[in-house]
Amino acid sequence: MELGEEELTSSVKRYYKESLKHSLGQCDFNFVLSDPRLPDNPIVYASEGFCSMSGYEHHEVIGRNCRFLQGPDTDRRTVLEIRDAVREERPCQVHILNYTKHGNPFWNLFYMAPVYSRKDGTVVHFVGVQTPFSAAATAAAAPLASKKLNLMDAEKRKEARSECLQQIQGEAPMRVWFALNEIQGCVCFVEADEQEDNHKCVAKDEDKGRAACAVQTILCNLMENSRIGGGGRGVAETRCKEIAESAVGGVVCSSLMLSLTRIQQSFVLADPKLPDIPIVHASKVFCEITGYSQEEVIGRNCRFLQGPDTDPEAIRKSIAGEHACTVRILNYRKDKTSFWNHLHLSPVRSATGEVAFYVGVQLAMDIVDSAGDENVGMTPYMKQLGAVGAVKVAVRSLQGSGLRRSFKKNSEE
């Protein structure tokens, strides 16, 4: 899914004044801003420092998800931690092994913090600050240079093994593992760190302090330079409304949005608890098919697609009965041209078990009729159902409080 340059730049323009560029340019931290309301949470701003740290050019970075910094030895559980912070819409601080463009690994103290809208409490951007560090003096954390001994001799190998055993027997907290590479005949010692529950480097306190300070500075910059007026009220570093509260008002939270933008079909979500069941989300493909923009569609009931020759009875019945239905309905685009819409409607429930939305997946019949071999690949009808399934999976866990943890989250580790 290619992102237009316009979308990426407008992500920043929409919330901040021009002065932000200058302000952020003064900070010499390595950081990025990403937008979770765009597909795959892409980087929309990257500092000079980030580019020189990572070895990438500016244009190689904008529009991509920050995971390109990860590599083969990056701890998978740490990646889960970051992914879950995005899902729970909260800050996180992790020690993660990253890689430069040229494949050089480096330890990165990665601090991530959400930037919330003052208007509706949703996450507008994530700030990600990277602080490369070397191991703290207390923990013998970095891998030692491998001792390449020429040990073709079996006796010498046996000696090396027992030497190693003796070494570790004396040192209780140290965990040592080594690999004996028969082919090269060498013994490599890799010393692990002492920490009970991680096998990665630990940053010094001064690095942690620097990182925390960087995050604060950037957040302050964002707040000071945020746009107010025209419906916006600026941004904040803390939520003004809990996710569940915003959801009641028909706002789609950023983590749900991130799942919805993965669905490559035309669909809308409508909220039956609000007056006149307005649309709360419309997919990009919907906008392409109908010719309307998202702003023109959100908040309106779907009937604006109907025209003089449409019969909406089946839709009404489906909503009344809380069951799925498929109707063939005549719809009209913004330019007044009509198309037969094979519309599939289904109720979608949240974690409470109650209906949170109705999803309507549109299929323009002229597209269907020109489809190829019916036996190969998914039919357009199947793709419609696939969209319904994907929406149901996302909404169940991500709508309202969903399946997010409920304890008070600290910003300190």
Place this chain on the structure above:
Amino acid sequence: MLTIKRVATLVSFNQELEQATGCGRDCLGSCCMPGAKLPLYTFRRQQIANGKNNAYSNGDSHKAANGDTALHNYELHELSQGFVENSEAANGFLDSLLLAQWEDRMERGLFRYDVTACETMVLPGEHGFIAQLNEGRHSKKRPTEFRVDQVLQPYDGKKFNFTKVGQEEVLFCFEESEDGTNQYYEKAPVSESPNVIAINVSPIEYGHVLLVPRVLNCTPQRIDPDTFLLALHMAAEADNPYFRLGYNSLGAFATINHLHFQAYYLTAPFPVERAPTTPICHHCKKGGIKILELGNFPVQGLVFEIGDNLEDLANAVANACIYLQNANIPFNVLIADRGGRVFIFPQCFGEKQARGEVDQEILDTQVNPAVWEISGHIVLKRRCDYDTATEESAWRLLAEVSLTQERFNEVKKHCLTAVFEGPNKAMSMSTIASNLHPMEMNAAVLNGQAEHCLLLQA
């Protein structure tokens, strides 16, 4: 002989029907399958980009929503760097297909209830245990007796097995492609013994399916490297960190003795996936797989993490499981993180229950701690249990499942020997080792052929 009584969950509608010979019912048996046509998804074995590096999932596998496999510049770049994590901006092919087919069966009324109408929540606390109130899952059938002290049991065609499943409950067959494409065919002639993906009519979550490798082979419930690799391929192909596969051995709450895995979607981490891990071993010869131990979790377990290919991971896990099977230790396996992380939990709850050693309070909840429960997703039958569930009560339940620290340490050593030297070696060592001090045990391993990687513990 140790047994417990429990009500088997209904996973297929034909489970309730009387056994009949020659069914005339479009099942998956040799009566109906020859000449049958079922939907088919073919997957392509992933390429290894750079030999050394982690490329079990490459950049283009799931642009195939419309068969497009072109690589964009930045993906080529990532591949040459050697590592690609694949949650791109769009749902993958297998993902979309599975969800579409499941939703189709939903709308055709093939499930006993709507699982999305079941309340679910995360229990307050840092671990994030997930509880669900599901009153409909419980079947009204009489409880039957299950042996808990025999992990390997011979296949019995007279008992319910997956050849009796109706073809409409099959979503599609899942086979490796012969021509290197991944593609979907609405109707394809079935192979001699296809791998089928069927719905579980009593789902725990949306998308709950059963993967039955080589259905007509009538293999009993046990792990082997080839079928385990298939399960890993499914996880990798779905390419979704919120789609996991699970396996229960007999004695660890599997009720159907016909080889199968389960899978479903849940857009939240399982507590076990969040748990910290300590590395034990790094197997640099065998494709660089890592073996770690779980910490800060009520159930002791081993974690295997992928190196640069799925085959080595499958072999390592299978060897450990084969040891457990031969040593008659019931266990559960969770495949997570797109097939990149595999958790093995040896367990003893069944045995404790049979001996009457489990708290009645816990037994009253009727929760059978199988792989999903151990991972931290707990389905409760009674409203009272759901309303009073806490992180502490979940922990207490799961703590009963775990082996003791000492027993687990023993089992761990033998599993590692099995991984590096084969399960037979592990079996023979475990009979000698019961008399050896742990450090002597290491010396015994050292003097053996442990040339690839060694387990050393202070």
